[in-house]
Amino acid sequence: MQIENARILILGGWGLVGSAICHKLMEHNPKQIVISSLRKEEAEDACQQLRNEYPNIPQNMFVPVWGNIFTRVEWKDKNWDEVLSEKNSRKGAVKDIFDQLNDDILNQSALYRFVVDNQPDIVIDCINTATAIAYQNVYQTTSVVSNEIDTDNLKSEDVEKMMVSMYIPQLIRHIQILQKALIAGKSKLYLKVGTAGTGGMGLNIPYTHSEERPSRVLLAKSSVAGAQSLLLFLMARTPECPIIKEIKPTAAIAWKKIAYDTVMRKGKPIPLCDMTLNDAYSVNGQFDFNKIDKIKATGDNYKSVFIDTGENGIFSKGEFQAIGALRQMEIITPEEIAEYVVYELMAGNSGHDIVQGLDAFTLGPTYRGGMLYNRAVEKIKKLEKENNVDSIAFEMLGPPRLSKLLFEAYILKRIVGGMKNLNSYSPEEISDKAKKLIESDSKLRSEMLSIGLVVLLPDGKNYIKGFDVKIPAKTDKPIDITPEKIEEWCKDAWVDLRPKSFVEWKSRINEIMSQAESIPENETSSRFTYTKEYWDNFETFDEGKIAGWIFEYEDKGWRWKR
Template structure:
């Protein structure tokens, strides 16, 4: 079996992660294990233990928040949200340029530094992203809007609204999850990671919508359901990652019970890292208003709250009554971290445990069928007949994104109408093709008007003039006007304009030459000659041409 030299365990000092580190060290004995967790102290304490247990393995510790940029890795999110400049930076990392965010990312830096063969992700991503108090912030924002409507000149209200809206924008868990998965995938592709395995969650410990454990008076609570939604959205994105060529193998183990426990102990009770105190109660009368939060200094503090309980790591510290209830048969019940670790290591070894969620989905989705393939030909034949009878051009409507699809289809269609075959296009000069196609559009205004009416403008051969309609799909902007530069024109033309400049016609000639290059092997190599790079026709078939471009130039093809 191929030996993996370096493992990166995210959340490696946590309840499940620590046991996975031990099992990996014990069974797989890699050269290096990188343990990443949120806090430095937990990493240091854990590494002191495992270095004694496995002295022959190089353990490396790293800590900090992997969901933010490097400058924020050791700053609590609550502190970041209080600062307007930090909020703006978080906004930029979420909505701004992807590649710039990639270069700043803690997670990307971690993967680039250690170049792991295997990543085991034990971070409770669903909890991290969903527990951002979005419901409360939304209610506050709505109330501030209502109050500002009544008092439009109130500067304090306006200032609070600006802060609340800013927090709401950067607390959108779905967008955060999408960017997180994209950053992770690109980094793993860059360094050549072999396997990514996620220890996920159901969000409810395996229970349904009737779960009695909640975070509010509602049952089930919005926050808890948001956690489950994130957990399975994450699974969906990992399913897509597993179907993306050039990346790592992707697996997910998803425990559906409460995981515990680390220890039974008498210890101070802490909440979000801060101690809980015992206060001497005060008797108050119930009148019109009840204060839900008061200054603790008004109450006599009698010391820290101590309790015997079960430490379940990142899942929390439970009193005996809570633990007894939640683990009772028919409730969440109970699964140990050692059992999770054992299944994870078996999956790393390549065993079929039956617990890989991604494999389970993969084996149960419905796939393309022979019947649909036959009917595809029938539909295309009928479409061509209707086009001929009606004199219309059924090329693209722009409703199947991206705009680049419409641009490529119309460019291929124009070449098809004029030159018919790949060879004829390759035999002409790019300057000649540009002028001939431009004149053809001038002679066929109905076709030109159809193209520009779906938001795809036509760039003239000189690159200085644009035939356009009332709206343009590319560039995408929140503004009604944008600055025009030569670089911008090149970028927009590639993404969504019918580009009649000679340089683009030359690009088409190069494509067609590559398509024709595979033709001689069709009759000499049998079925082996049909690959992703093969184009089967001498003529320009626009849909098949653009599918070839997506598959061979942009890497957009399915592998299953």
């Protein structure tokens, strides 16, 4: 990927690593760097510092954007606790995480708007996603709800707060939005600067967030970080997505500055307090957190010498010496990370790209697996004949669309025999014969209905179903049937016997045959997969092969990495 003349969006560009990456990128003449940060003043400060350092470049080289990328545009500048304290916004947050992804959720997302509105060629994500999600602390919100259940005083507000603090649903929605944003924004490369959550240490990490060791919250951070890496691994295997990379530092990242100033914790100064020895409380009795009558505020804030390590906070001399000591977290500098990031952007192989590592060390399809796959298919066919059954679909693999396609193709096979015979029948004839087939073949009908499929009859006005229904998903109340919903359900799972369904099937089969017939007769190389020989010269109607072709060519669900 060429950095020169590229527009680059750096998520978390004000932070320690983001700032170092900005400086490194400037060595390669980018067209524009869009710098995002949580707060407006941070993003603007980052841009101004860069303008001061590079005074001879155009003023629009550095563009600030700001806000919480994990929420809606309308809430991006609000404190999250404030958002959750208001009933409508809290319910909206629940829907944003748990509802099926739709255009409304996408267009309201701050992350989606940042990417789509700026159309970056490259997105570099320096935000610690794992921290942002895990430190919402589902353990704490669950404890509140659990106590309310025990006292028979359950509040819907606290249940909703617990729901929006759940780690995996948040991460899944974040990745879904990110994928859509990168595609809509026409980005060519996405690089994540991730985290291990423990600074490279193991479960014996002594730096914890509670009396528990290792801390559940800290391990949640590592869990989210690991899950995100695997989701990025899957995104990298998605053909329409940009190039996906991740650099994952496994040491304490330091440092931004060393100074004598007010000590800030969670963005606020630490107010000093005092209590004389003469006012000491007795250890007899209870430890009361609210007993503060003898504690006095001094009126001053804590000031000292510290080292600023960016998102990990500021450390005293002693804290920094401990964490950086040999065999503790030890130290990696942001400039080193920036070098690896830019090297990877320029198609270099740093040896530290997590996605490439997973590609290299995961075990894909094998020659033996392919050979035995064909043997297994032949064995299944043999047993079908011996037992006089057809093994079509059980609705265990999913999605329901697969079962629907397999049964529709099977019905066509029963009616026309081979693919080459399909054009001898009109859609109306096939529709009529399909109805007669499922009327007369109770076994076929029973199998479809019993696995959860609904069958829409040729008139489009009536349907049959079994006890279990896969689509639509079951709800507490009946669902109004509309023409739009019928079309949606037929696409996803209903066996559709209307003539219009068989118009689509004829078009599909003709495309398959045309594709195979376009291959020259004397072409015998390994170049083509879907040859006439693959389709048995159109003499048969192999529903499994056809479903595989549909998933590749129509649903765009195909594998390109092995």
